[in-house]
Amino acid sequence: GQQVMQIPQYQHVQEGEDFTTYCNSSTTLSNIQWYKQRPGGHPVFLIQLVKSGEVKKQKRLTFQFGEAKKNSSLHITATQTTDVGTYFCAGHNNAGNNRKLIWGLGTSLAVNP
Amino acid sequence: EAGVVQSPRYKIIEKKQPVAFWCNPISGHNTLYWYRQNLGQGPELLIRYENEEAVDDSQLPKDRFSAERLKGVDSTLKIQPAELGDSAVYLCASSFHGAKNIQYFGAGTRLSVL
Numbered sequence: 001g002q003q004v005m006q007i008p009q010y011q012h013v014q015e016g017e018d019f020t021t022y023c024n025s026s027t028t029l030s031n032i033q034w035y036k037q038r039p040g041g042h043p044v045f046l047i048q049l050v051k052s053g054e055v056k057k058q059k060r061l062t063f064q065f066g067e068a069k070k071n072s073s074l075h076i077t078a079t080q081t082t083d084v085g086t087y088f089c090a091g092h093n094n095a096g097n098n099r100k101l102i103w104g105l106g107t108s109l110a111v112n113p
Numbered sequence: 114e115a116g117v118v119q120s121p122r123y124k125i126i127e128k129k130q131p132v133a134f135w136c137n138p139i140s141g142h143n144t145l146y147w148y149r150q151n152l153g154q155g156p157e158l159l160i161r162y163e164n165e166e167a168v169d170d171s172q173l174p175k176d177r178f179s180a181e182r183l184k185g186v187d188s189t190l191k192i193q194p195a196e197l198g199d200s201a202v203y204l205c206a207s208s209f210h211g212a213k214n215i216q217y218f219g220a221g222t223r224l225s226v227l
Contacts, residue, residue, distance in 0.1 A: 103158075
C-alpha cells in the first residue's frame, strides 16, 4: 500500500543550528501537509503544499514540495528551544479518495539550549 | 470559537473492561476522524465519518471497537473489552470539506489499560 517515509526519525541539535526533515512517498501525492506535535500535545497544522516545486516560508521554517510531488522537506533555520517537538508530514494520494491522509512516522526534534 | 473537544483527557482501566471516548468537532465540520497514536508513532486512522456516515473504517478492529456519530455532529468511540495493547492516545480530529481538508485535532484521551 501507499507509504510515506520520514527521515531522520530523531534529531538532536544545538540551539542556533539548522534542522531538516525529509518526507518521501511511494506514490504521487496531490498535496502534502505538515503538522507539529509538541511533547504531550496534539498535532497542529502548519502548512499545505499543492503545486509541483512549491516553496513556502513561515518565518524560520521553509517547506518544499518536490517536482514529482513525491517528496517534501521542512527546513528550520537557527533552531530555538520552542521548535522542540515531532514534525509529521501527511499526504493525500493523487487519485481516488482524496481525503485520506497518509501519515509519516514523524521526526522528533530535540534542541539543546 | 471552541476547537475540537474530547473527553475524558485520561482514562485508566483494567483489561477486559469497556471504555468510551467522546468527541465534539468544530462547529460546521462535516468530517470527523478517530486516530490512535502509540508512543513515538504517527497517528493511525481508525475511522472517518462524512456527516453521519462512516466512509473509511478499514483500520478499525471491529471485534472490539465501535464508533457512532448518530446526528453527524459529536461522536463516541468504544472499546469492549479493552486489552493491554489498546493503551495509547486516542485523537479526534475534524475538517471541513472544501477547506483544503486541514485537520484540527483535539487534545486526545490517554488510555492506560492495566
